[in-house]
């Protein structure tokens with residue numbers, strides 16, 4: 066290059082570019098020297114310079130899942146294990162004692178940077194927010210999923226479950242994808258309960274559920290295809306336009322829901338739930354019920370986590386004030402009016418968060434459960450035997466007390482969540498280094514710590530024969546003998562799932578109602594499931610089942626059947 070060329074602005078730019086990049090890279094490495102030093106002591110592949118192992122995990126969502134799974138098997142007996150994806154260090158924990166150090170802590174509460182792709186969808190909603198914003202919103206929202214609020218949803222859980230039984234009637238006798246029905250039902254149930262919007266004001270939940278599924282595909286692409294991560298590049302791709310369209314559908318529903326609720330609020334209607342002719346107004350009856358009967362925490366029901374663990378969903382009823390017994394959206398709108406600092410944007414972000422977290426997870430969980438019942442007829446027979454003991458010949462709706470007696474069904478649900486946890490990984494950003502309890506190894510600040518529930522729950526040192534569906538893994542004595550953090554489908558600790566009890570109660574009513582009406586059959590064995598983890602664990606090949614009516618299948622969805630006998 067001639068000296069004259071160097072003196073042009075372009076020449077000067079290129080002349081300075083190379084040393085600037087080298088200096089920046091040297092500084093980047095130097096400022097992270099402690100991270101590299103500690104990472105070198107953790108087992109796991111080093112991968113390629115700059116790229117790490119990023120190029121190993123390409124292909125469809127199912128291919129990516131399969132490749133990660135295969136690669137992880139090389140490290141089955143090791144913990145922690147590292148993986149470099151470009152410059153990001155991921156550290157996988159597999160020992161419950163190490164997992165407790167992270168999930169049980171009040172310090173390691175920050176979500177990993179990978180959650181930021183959710184921001185256009187949830188904004189600063191509970192799932193991804195941090196610091197004081199997260200703390201104050203969690204304090205406000207957790208009591209709206211307290212058991213006493215959930216009991217007021219029982220009629221609606223029953224009514225909707227019977228609606229599903231009716232809709233499924235057209236599928237009798239041939240194979241179909243159960244997930245479509247479960248998705249639609251879980252959206253509609255959420256709208257009627259946590260959001261308090263009645264069916265006649267709703268549009269079908271189906272369009273929303275499908276838009277969510279496609280949004281998850283795009284988010285998954287950004288997690289696995291690292292070139293789609295920078296915003297400037299992402300905006301140039303077709304996915305950006307698609308995301309905009311999908312968010313239009315998703316946010317359209319949440320905006321309508323909030324607008325409806327505000328109209329009611331301004332008319333003076335407070336704390337109302339959706340209701341049907343013949344159904345008692347839930348808020349009234351429940352308030353009476355909850356005033357007279359303090360819910361026993363010792364119901365023998367695990368609500369999805371080890372009995373020894375407690376979180377803010379387990380607060381004593383006496384500590385839950387009158388106002389806090391409102392359902393989710395009622396409380397948010399009321400709080401915004403009554404001086405609690407909640408903006409319209411805050412409300413929207415939390416509604417978007419709950420609508421997603423509350424439906425896709427339970428849709429996947431219930432679909433896996435139905436597949437398990439279809440494949441394990443002997444186990445299904447035992448569930449039905451238990452339901453027969455509870456309900457006899459009656460087709461009456463389930464009560465809260467009934468759900469406490471569905472012990473074997475609960476074990477089957479927990480076993481499904483063990484083998485197919487709908488949230489397959491939980492990721493946190495470490496701000497401080499942490500010495501592992503299992504082997505003293507130090508995990509550096511600045512890395513992403515990952516609890517892969519899907520791997521932890523199949524660890525054969527914790528669960529003998531981990532790939533066999535065995536509800537007895539959750540016999541009380543078996544659960545008691547395990548480390549609390551060996552089973553964490555809902556995460557655990559201060560950032561545990563706020564909808565854990567809601568999910569377990571709703572699923573018990575939905576799944577028991579389906580099983581009281583249909584025998585489930587399935588033919589595709591578990592080894593042939595094509596699993597994919599596009600945010601939520603699912604089957605890429607569809608949740609194929611078929612149905613046969615049981616003797617007592619003539620349940621009609623009449624208003625009278627919607628009135629549950631309350632506990």
Ligand code: HEM
Pocket residue numbers: 191192193203259418419422423424426427430486487488490491492553554555556559560561562563564565567568
């Ligand atoms: C089977 C059903 C469900 C499963 C397996 C599940 C699992 C989880 C997990 C593992 C987390 C932690 C995620 C993380 O740290 O990245 C979580 C968080 C959360 N879940 Fe669920 N969930 C379920 C149902 C629900 C329901 C029904 C709702 C609401 C109605 C809900 C609302 C939330 C919220 C708001 C968070 C964020 C909590 C926080 O960060 O403070 N989930 N869930």
